[in-house]
Amino acid sequence: MAGPSHRRNSVGVDIGGIVVGGGHPIVVQSMTNTDTADIEATFRQVAALARAGSELVRITVDRDEAAAAVPHIRDRLDRAGITVPLIGDFHYIGHKLLTDHPACAEALAKYRINPGNVGFKAKRDTQFATLIELAMRWNKPVRIGVNWGSLDEELLTRLMDENAQSANPVTAAAVQREAIIQSAIGSAERAEELGLGRDRIILSTKVSDVQHLIAVYQDLAARCDYALHLGLTEAGMGTKGVVASSAALGILLQQGIGDTVRISLTPEPGGDRTTEVRVAQELLQTMGFRQFIPVVAACPGCGRTTSSTFQTLAKEIQDHLSASMPEWKERYPGVEAMSVAVMGCIVNGPGESKHANIGISLPGTGETPAAPVFVDGKKVATLRGADVADQFKQMVADYIEKNYGKSETMAAQ
Numbered sequence: 001m002a003g004p005s006h007r008r009n010s011v012g013v014d015i016g017g018i019v020v021g022g023g024h025p026i027v028v029q030s031m032t033n034t035d036t037a038d039i040e041a042t043f044r045q046v047a048a049l050a051r052a053g054s055e056l057v058r059i060t061v062d063r064d065e066a067a068a069a070v071p072h073i074r075d076r077l078d079r080a081g082i083t084v085p086l087i088g089d090f091h092y093i094g095h096k097l098l099t100d101h102p103a104c105a106e107a108l109a110k111y112r113i114n115p116g117n118v119g120f121k122a123k124r125d126t127q128f129a130t131l132i133e134l135a136m137r138w139n140k141p142v143r144i145g146v147n148w149g150s151l152d153e154e155l156l157t158r159l160m161d162e163n164a165q166s167a168n169p170v171t172a173a174a175v176q177r178e179a180i181i182q183s184a185i186g187s188a189e190r191a192e193e194l195g196l197g198r199d200r201i202i203l204s205t206k207v208s209d210v211q212h213l214i215a216v217y218q219d220l221a222a223r224c225d226y227a228l229h230l231g232l233t234e235a236g237m238g239t240k241g242v243v244a245s246s247a248a249l250g251i252l253l254q255q256g257i258g259d260t261v262r263i264s265l266t267p268e269p270g271g272d273r274t275t276e277v278r279v280a281q282e283l284l285q286t287m288g289f290r291q292f293i294p295v296v297a298a299c300p301g302c303g304r305t306t307s308s309t310f311q312t313l314a315k316e317i318q319d320h321l322s323a324s325m326p327e328w329k330e331r332y333p334g335v336e337a338m339s340v341a342v343m344g345c346i347v348n349g350p351g352e353s354k355h356a357n358i359g360i361s362l363p364g365t366g367e368t369p370a371a372p373v374f375v376d377g378k379k380v381a382t383l384r385g386a387d388v389a390d391q392f393k394q395m396v397a398d399y400i401e402k403n404y405g406k407s408e409t410m411a412a413q
């Protein structure tokens with residue numbers, strides 16, 4: 001039977017009301033790239049990410065000014081009615097920042113800790129312990145996020161030495177993966193020894209190579225039941241980042257691995273940060289895990305239709321649906337499951353349109369200038385004239401109102 005493997009059992013972790021793991025829907029998260037000390041810019045970007053559908057947003061907390069800004073950003077969001085939980089991303093001095101800025105510690109819903117960057121030698125253990133004690137004091141969960149760009153050097157060196165002396169040495173990459181996993185699980189176990197509940201710990205082991213990412217998460221998933229955050233680090237820019245992230249995360253999700261995802265895209269200069277949210281949503285939706293927005297199926301076009309009408313119409317409808325979803329979530333519950341088809345000619349047009357909730361088959365080259373429209377598998381109209389696109393958009397609007405509008409249901413209650 002088609003479908004993903006059974007979801008791996010993991011312990012659910014509540015992050016400001018959003019539960020990651022424990023069988024809950026896979027959560028979409030994102031990260032800002034503003035200077036957190038700039039309250040206004042960070043507030044605006046968090047708001048945009050939340051509006052795009054990010055269910056958790058991570059912000060950098062790298063210095064006193066950033067830590068001091070966090071409660072003000074939280075306050076701005078609350079006043080704007082934006083409830084998205086904020087996660088603080090800490091490196092090197094997280095123990096100090098959370099100690100010196102209790103309002104920051106309180107305003108954040110989760111602390112991200114990188115065990116490779118907590119401190120060095122003797123200080124590492126005490127600073128890690130301080131971070132865990134602060135998490136317990138403020139009743140916050142943590143993500144222990146190992147990243148192979150900042151892997152614990154002592155651990156890696158020890159494992160490399162052991163491997164060199166082994167009768168059956170493995171590759172350097174395999175040792176590196178083992179070091180990443182041991183760093184993550186070892187740190188989580190240390191946090192539990194210090195008193196942090198298992199339901200307060202999420203793990204991630206990010207690398208930038210697709211095959212290594214798949215291998216490391218498969219191994220990690222088999223060796224623990226902590227909730228897992230998936231992400232390909234440094235995925236890159238544009239289609240490269242989208243494809244690499246989708247390939248890696250898609251395979252893991254299909255295997256039942258992963259409780260929350262973040263797509264680490266490098267935006268084009270001046271680009272839109274919310275793209276990473278849309279990519280995460282589309283990945284989860286196309287694989288059938290979640291539904292966020294109505295799907296518009298459009299054919300790729302070919303020599304049978306030289307007209308770009310169907311491309312323009314498909315884009316207009318997709319843009320309209322995307323822009324309307326924040327409002328429609330309240331007004332038209334269930335609309336995110338709707339499917340729309342916009343097809344270029346008679347070859348696949350009627351067939352594909354019949355499978356959608358509402359679909360149109362535009363005329364290809366040499367066909368009669370008429371566009372049949374199908375609603376729930378039945379042909380209901382044939383559109384003609386220069387304003388076919390507008391007529392179809394109106395039919396989509398009517399379909400949504402009729403099938404997802406609350407007013408009639410509420411009036412009948």
Ligand code: SF4
Pocket residue numbers: 299300301302303304305343344345346347348349364
């Ligand atoms: S539906 Fe028609 S126009 Fe579209 S790709 Fe298929 S044959 Fe080409």
